[in-house]
Amino acid sequence: MHARDVTTATRVPVDPWPAPTASGPVRAVVRVPGSKSGTNRALVLAAAADGVSRLRGALRSRDTLLMAGALRALGAQVDVPAPDGADTEWVVTGGLGRDAGSPAAIDCGNAGTVARFTPALASLTATDVTFDGDPQMRQRPLTPLLGALRRLGAAIDGDVMPFTVRGRGGIPGGAVTVDASDSSQLISGLLLAAPGYDRGVEVSHVGGRLPSGPYLEMTVADLRAAGATVEAEPGDPADPTGRPPTWRVAPGPLRPRDHAIEPDLNSAAPFLAAAVATGGEVLIPDWPQDTTQPGRLLPGLLEAMGARAEWTPAGLRVRGGDGVHGLDVDLGDFGEAAPVLTALAVLADSPSRLRGIAHLRLHETDRLGALADQLGRLGADITVTDDGLAIRPAPLRGARLDPLADHRLAMTYAVVGLAVPGVTVDDIATTGKTVPEFPAMWAAMLAGPRLAS
Ligand SMILES: O=C(O)C1=C[C@@H](OP(=O)(O)O)[C@@H](O)[C@H](O)C1
Numbered sequence: 489m490h491a492r493d494v495t496t497a498t499r500v501p502v503d504p505w506p507a508p509t510a511s512g513p514v515r516a517v518v519r520v521p522g523s524k525s526g527t528n529r530a531l532v533l534a535a536a537a538d539g540v541s542r543l544r545g546a547l548r549s550r551d552t553l554l555m556a557g558a559l560r561a562l563g564a565q566v567d568v569p570a571p572d573g574a575d576t577e578w579v580v581t582g583g584l585g586r587d588a589g590s591p592a593a594i595d596c597g598n599a600g601t602v603a604r605f606t607p608a609l610a611s612l613t614a615t616d617v618t619f620d621g622d623p624q625m626r627q628r629p630l631t632p633l634l635g636a637l638r639r640l641g642a643a644i645d646g647d648v649m650p651f652t653v654r655g656r657g658g659i660p661g662g663a664v665t666v667d668a669s670d671s672s673q674l675i676s677g678l679l680l681a682a683p684g685y686d687r688g689v690e691v692s693h694v695g696g697r698l699p700s701g702p703y704l705e706m707t708v709a710d711l712r713a714a715g716a717t718v719e720a721e722p723g724d725p726a727d728p729t730g731r732p733p734t735w736r737v738a739p740g741p742l743r744p745r746d747h748a749i750e751p752d753l754n755s756a757a758p759f760l761a762a763a764v765a766t767g768g769e770v771l772i773p774d775w776p777q778d779t780t781q782p783g784r785l786l787p788g789l790l791e792a793m794g795a796r797a798e799w800t801p802a803g804l805r806v807r808g809g810d811g812v813h814g815l816d817v818d819l820g821d822f823g824e825a826a827p828v829l830t831a832l833a834v835l836a837d838s839p840s841r842l843r844g845i846a847h848l849r850l851h852e853t854d855r856l857g858a859l860a861d862q863l864g865r866l867g868a869d870i871t872v873t874d875d876g877l878a879i880r881p882a883p884l885r886g887a888r889l890d891p892l893a894d895h896r897l898a899m900t901y902a903v904v905g906l907a908v909p910g911v912t913v914d915d916i917a918t919t920g921k922t923v924p925e926f927p928a929m930w931a932a933m934l935a936g937p938r939l940a941s
Pocket residue numbers: 524525526600601670671672673676699700703823824847
């Protein structure tokens with residue numbers, strides 16, 4: 489068992505959880521909860537705005553409740569509706585503690601978004617704020633962010649977690665470089681608070697390949713929607729001597745917003761994969777037509793593995809084909825898809841290569857090593873390469889798997905379990921990081937409702 493926030497677990501599942509096998513093609517409509525990345529950006533921007541913001545469709549999960557707690561510690565009021573109550577809107581009254589207050593503490597859990605998005609905000613308060621988190625969060629990249637913030641004028645004790653930001657009511661800001669090759673969140677964290685720096689910010693990425701590009705688009709779009717003036721220059725990855733990717737945010741007030749959070753397309757991935765693995769059909773309502781979420785790439789990826797994807801007025805429908813085929817793909821923009829695609833790849837009839845995802849070693853756990861090791865217990869043939877995974881078809885058998893406190897690994901094992909009898913999963917409740925009702929949703933998917941064909 490791994491530590492988890494029991495306050496978010498509304499139903500306690502059995503441990504280890506027997507992953508259900510599918511008795512036939514899965515046919516279901518699955519409504520997935522709100523986007524973690526959208527919810528946590530909306531909360532940060534609302535906390536930094538002057539006035540009251542209202543969020544509909546926000547995700548209520550471990551990562552977003554940790555964000556709500558962090559923003560309260562920084563002086564904002566965040567009212568989270570009860571899980572099953574009539575009220576569904578999250579209401580945020582912006583305002584960071586500008587008067588010297590007693591020291592505050594922020595628990596980041598294993599939420600990269602909390603650990604990377606809130607230190608810059610803390611530098612705008614007049615309070616000492618100490619940051620800590622789960623053992624794995626202490627290992628995840630933060631040092632480049634703290635160094636850049638210090639160069640922008642923040643006073644910070646420590647280069648690794650736990651560390652303390654000594655808020656002095658603001659920072660000068662200005663131009664800074666950061667090596668964000670280990671995580672795009674290191675840049676997002678500097679940008680999201682930048683309207684509050686005296687001179688705003690100009691951030692350039694200098695280093696190896698920048699992962700998770702769509703999340704920087706999301707940061708820019710969400711800042712603009714909150715009234716910030718932002719310029720983004722992509723740079724030319726093919727010309728390392730050219731101008732690096734650079735973002736500029738002007739100083740100025742943010743406006744409060746009332747808006748809806750999109751469904752989390754990453755959370756849809758295991759359910760869509762269930763359609764592919766079983767030759768069935770899953771429909772996700774409210775799939776956005778136009779989105780900055782990297783999950784917009786999912787339909788194409790699943791089609792490359794043999795599925796058919798179709799946008800209908802009711803949502804995105806994915807139908808499995810005659811079999812599952814391997815794929816060779818660069819997932820640098822969409823590393824979160826790698827675990828679930830690995831589940832499909834071990835069920836596929838031909839080899840797969842997942843490339844461009846070296847940074848996954850620094851996610852909730854070392855995802856590359858964990859996938860090879862844990863799925864290897866089932867007999868899967870997975871090799872960790874320099875920048876990803878090589879997967880070859882192999883006969884599979886049941887075994888007990890440990891998600892190592894990683895929500896996406898737990899959901900990945902559930903997908904494999906549809907096709908391989910005897911898979912059990914430790915600590916399935918770790919899915920509460922982003923999909924708190926995962927076991928119940930999975931059971932409901934397997935029970936229908938049937939779709940008209
Ligand atoms: O900005 C965000 O909301 C995220 C960025 C990505 O992080 P990395 O750039 O560290 O991969 C992604 O994996 C994470 O789940 C969410």
